[in-house]
Amino acid sequence: MVLDDSTLFKDCPFLLDKKFQEQFPGVIGVASFIEEVSQTSIRVTGEYKLFDDLGVKNIYEYIKKIQQGDKASVETYIKVQSILGFG
Secondary structure, eight states: OOOOHHHHHHHOGGGGOHHHHHHSTTHHHHHHHHHHHHHHHHHHHSOOHHHHHHTOSSHHHHHHHHHTTOHHHHHHHHHHHHHHTOO
């Protein structure tokens, strides 16, 4: 499953907020990447450790935690964004 931007925007409309996008450059790419990895991990192992560690069930809860400033979620965003060069 590849998460497209329209799905993200529909379920997380705050992603359309330019201020949020400026605060978290590349957040859409990061979210898409994490969702793809989570789906693969869940298919293979039945779980996704990152989501378990962050206390979320899915990508939408994860993005919401970024928006709320959750330290661990934001740190994860920063790591993925810097490694993959999104933004």
